[in-house]
Amino acid sequence: MAEDLSGYAGSALEALRGAGARPGDRIRIRRDGEAYEGVLIPRPGFGDPESIIVKLPNGYNIGIRAKPGIEVEVLERGERPGYRRAPIPPLGEGLPRIALLGTGGTIASRVDYRTGAVEPALSAEDLYAAVPELSGIARVEADVLFSEFSENLEARHWREMAIGAAKRLESGAEGVVIAHGTDTMGYSAAALSFALRGLPAPVILVGAQRSSDRPSSDAATNLIGAAIFASRGPFAEVAVAMHEGVSDGPIAAHRGTRVRKCHTSRRDAFKSINSQPLARCDVRSGRIEMLVEDYRRRGEGSLEVRPDFDERALLLKYYPSMDPSIVDWAVDEGYRGIVFEGTGLGHVSKKFSGPIRRAVEEGVVVCMASQCLWGRVNMNVYSTGRDLLAAGAIPLGDMLPETALVKLMWALGQTGDPGEVRAIMAANLAGEMSGRTLYWG
Amino acid sequence: MAEDLSGYAGSALEALRGAGARPGDRIRIRRDGEAYEGVLIPRPGFGDPESIIVKLPNGYNIGIRAKPGIEVEVLERGERPGYRRAPIPPLGEGLPRIALLGTGGTIASRVDYRTGAVEPALSAEDLYAAVPELSGIARVEADVLFSEFSENLEARHWREMAIGAAKRLESGAEGVVIAHGTDTMGYSAAALSFALRGLPAPVILVGAQRSSDRPSSDAATNLIGAAIFASRGPFAEVAVAMHEGVSDGPIAAHRGTRVRKCHTSRRDAFKSINSQPLARCDVRSGRIEMLVEDYRRRGEGSLEVRPDFDERALLLKYYPSMDPSIVDWAVDEGYRGIVFEGTGLGHVSKKFSGPIRRAVEEGVVVCMASQCLWGRVNMNVYSTGRDLLAAGAIPLGDMLPETALVKLMWALGQTGDPGEVRAIMAANLAGEMSGRTLYWG
Numbered sequence: 001m002a003e004d005l006s007g008y009a010g011s012a013l014e015a016l017r018g019a020g021a022r023p024g025d026r027i028r029i030r031r032d033g034e035a036y037e038g039v040l041i042p043r044p045g046f047g048d049p050e051s052i053i054v055k056l057p058n059g060y061n062i063g064i065r066a067k068p069g070i071e072v073e074v075l076e077r078g079e080r081p082g083y084r085r086a087p088i089p090p091l092g093e094g095l096p097r098i099a100l101l102g103t104g105g106t107i108a109s110r111v112d113y114r115t116g117a118v119e120p121a122l123s124a125e126d127l128y129a130a131v132p133e134l135s136g137i138a139r140v141e142a143d144v145l146f147s148e149f150s151e152n153l154e155a156r157h158w159r160e161m162a163i164g165a166a167k168r169l170e171s172g173a174e175g176v177v178i179a180h181g182t183d184t185m186g187y188s189a190a191a192l193s194f195a196l197r198g199l200p201a202p203v204i205l206v207g208a209q210r211s212s213d214r215p216s217s218d219a220a221t222n223l224i225g226a227a228i229f230a231s232r233g234p235f236a237e238v239a240v241a242m243h244e245g246v247s248d249g250p251i252a253a254h255r256g257t258r259v260r261k262c263h264t265s266r267r268d269a270f271k272s273i274n275s276q277p278l279a280r281c282d283v284r285s286g287r288i289e290m291l292v293e294d295y296r297r298r299g300e301g302s303l304e305v306r307p308d309f310d311e312r313a314l315l316l317k318y319y320p321s322m323d324p325s326i327v328d329w330a331v332d333e334g335y336r337g338i339v340f341e342g343t344g345l346g347h348v349s350k351k352f353s354g355p356i357r358r359a360v361e362e363g364v365v366v367c368m369a370s371q372c373l374w375g376r377v378n379m380n381v382y383s384t385g386r387d388l389l390a391a392g393a394i395p396l397g398d399m400l401p402e403t404a405l406v407k408l409m410w411a412l413g414q415t416g417d418p419g420e421v422r423a424i425m426a427a428n429l430a431g432e433m434s435g436r437t438l439y440w441g
Numbered sequence: 442m443a444e445d446l447s448g449y450a451g452s453a454l455e456a457l458r459g460a461g462a463r464p465g466d467r468i469r470i471r472r473d474g475e476a477y478e479g480v481l482i483p484r485p486g487f488g489d490p491e492s493i494i495v496k497l498p499n500g501y502n503i504g505i506r507a508k509p510g511i512e513v514e515v516l517e518r519g520e521r522p523g524y525r526r527a528p529i530p531p532l533g534e535g536l537p538r539i540a541l542l543g544t545g546g547t548i549a550s551r552v553d554y555r556t557g558a559v560e561p562a563l564s565a566e567d568l569y570a571a572v573p574e575l576s577g578i579a580r581v582e583a584d585v586l587f588s589e590f591s592e593n594l595e596a597r598h599w600r601e602m603a604i605g606a607a608k609r610l611e612s613g614a615e616g617v618v619i620a621h622g623t624d625t626m627g628y629s630a631a632a633l634s635f636a637l638r639g640l641p642a643p644v645i646l647v648g649a650q651r652s653s654d655r656p657s658s659d660a661a662t663n664l665i666g667a668a669i670f671a672s673r674g675p676f677a678e679v680a681v682a683m684h685e686g687v688s689d690g691p692i693a694a695h696r697g698t699r700v701r702k703c704h705t706s707r708r709d710a711f712k713s714i715n716s717q718p719l720a721r722c723d724v725r726s727g728r729i730e731m732l733v734e735d736y737r738r739r740g741e742g743s744l745e746v747r748p749d750f751d752e753r754a755l756l757l758k759y760y761p762s763m764d765p766s767i768v769d770w771a772v773d774e775g776y777r778g779i780v781f782e783g784t785g786l787g788h789v790s791k792k793f794s795g796p797i798r799r800a801v802e803e804g805v806v807v808c809m810a811s812q813c814l815w816g817r818v819n820m821n822v823y824s825t826g827r828d829l830l831a832a833g834a835i836p837l838g839d840m841l842p843e844t845a846l847v848k849l850m851w852a853l854g855q856t857g858d859p860g861e862v863r864a865i866m867a868a869n870l871a872g873e874m875s876g877r878t879l880y881w882g
Binding site: 149150151152153154155157158182183184187188261262263264265266269309311315317318319320321322323325329341342343344345346347348349350351370371372373374375376377378382383384402405406409 | 590591592593594595596598599623624625628629702703704705706707710750752756758759760761762763764770774782783784785786787788789790791792811812813814815816817818819823824825843846847850
């Protein structure tokens, strides 16, 4: 029994042992005159070891902190909860064909009750099996590209995703869904936006903030939304599909170059910055509502994959007392480009003018975005900005710094000529930058 | 005349020359069947040189783009607009005494019509003269500490501000207002929050998103709000006073450790992250409304200034394909601390575990905040986070990465013992971190 209760400690462990309770049992807990009934859940390795976790009849888990006087009673013996493979539902005939590519992350992971941590576990096939609603939306062809938490992803994974998505579209898929960890999903979405030129159909990245075997998981609804966008969305762009709000409401599709993870844990963590989301959809009715007018239409253009990225680009967030010698180090180290997250309209200390000038002279492409995130850089307003422009820094308008870094890696992967890289950075290729607005008024 | 019209070009210059118009003249412009009347403004060096700028009777400036067929007519000769020193109003008797310290920035700057750029120009004395309403709120004693755009500020300026504010409070001021450039005002506010221990009265930083000689400037209302908070606010904390919304509504006071500039140009650019603002005030009635309950009360404690910061701290924002050798470089370069802006709940690639472990072994303090900005790091959920914790990284809860960097510089300035620095980083000293919430549910 002791093994079953591992993770629990102190008065929680004592109360559970006293009652002979085992994970999976339906139990009643009395504390402070209140009673809670539910299924005892194995204690995860994180959180308070003196909180007893029960799954309530409504499907939610709550933690009840044990304290002197707490009473636990076993109502019914149950089977220890664990992960089970669900049967694959039959594929619908006559439905649009989409590809589902697994890459890892929470959406394809589960809590390991042994270690208490969340580990990548589900294959794309498993995911599909776990969300039977998909069989009514599209004929899904699932594949695992790789299985990695998204914080470990690199430019070579962007390459693999771009080539993988293109291959599926070329062989007739009407859209692609990529299951991805949320941590770097914004970066991958930007990377695919640049790598997949002339896209004829939607490529939708989707993740989950809670793993799919937990009752409050957003995995299933996000995935259903992604499948709706991929199979029937009128836009042919790379987008991220996640909950628009905290409730069980619509799923938003955010343009790949404009999206950012803005909360560590909320299901509506992903936001479009300096633009509206592309679209939203209702997962029950399947209805898609476009929120912008200037989007790339499905079926237009012919696909060209440009999956090369050069990783010798550095993102530097400026802060007071930052030592400018980091720029010299980057030049000496062989970096070919630097994106600054400057302050305000696009500023760094005047001490950086010299090192930036030297970097530009040595062929390093130096760009300026803003750590404000919202708004646009305008380096013509203050003398500091004018000096930086004179030193050769490229202002990036309202482009997100994260998107700017990815775009710079991509531009450096396309050409060895710094002049061409500069021209690529200053142009709007995938909705990453909007037309100049006059700073005035 | 040509000199007066410098900055204008093309058909704008042609139309103005044709009419014999000079800056300061009241003119009428006809274009596309519409007429605009106002005072011709010297063309700033930025923006579209073919747009004619006129100040409308309502005080706003508009740009009218010249095109073929545009007509300009001089209605009345006027004086070229320029900056004039306003007379200082008499000081109110019996009002609370506050100190106003000038440091530079837009709030103390004006557009230089010669170069077209905004330059630091007004002294704190000038500012006070320019906002006569202040004389009804407090007896203001104005001083200039230094005059610098905030992107050039460093830890030594934080030191100077802390000592300057403490000196005024010790000599009887009932509050301090610091006029500051907006770019790094959040960093300075955090720095003063740590440097001024046992603060007995409010220290309010205030800035402007538009310089004070421009009609849409927010300088005057922000300054009035700051003076109200400094003279009568019930809280004894370091705060930033700026417009709460885009309209001419209330001024918010944001806690110094929780505030961030979140837009490049809007007047409501400053936001409290992971907390409510401390308070808001109505500049007309002078009424202050507290928005939180857990604030430090005015008059409590005795002031202790700890103005030492050690600049050997590095802020690194993580991104995919980031080369971990930057950590080794920082250790070799003599950095004593690193704040990572990790992804999601506080992650970086597994490739960083080795370099982080080495850094910690060599006495470098490594902390983890989240680039999401909203939410809190929780490194117990995923195996990546657990590995980083094992390597010695300190999780910073819901602390802003910018505040974390400033706090690390301050902690390094207080002690040479990495163990003590780690303890300082993990404690909540100035509202920078809120109590742990269980990641569950």
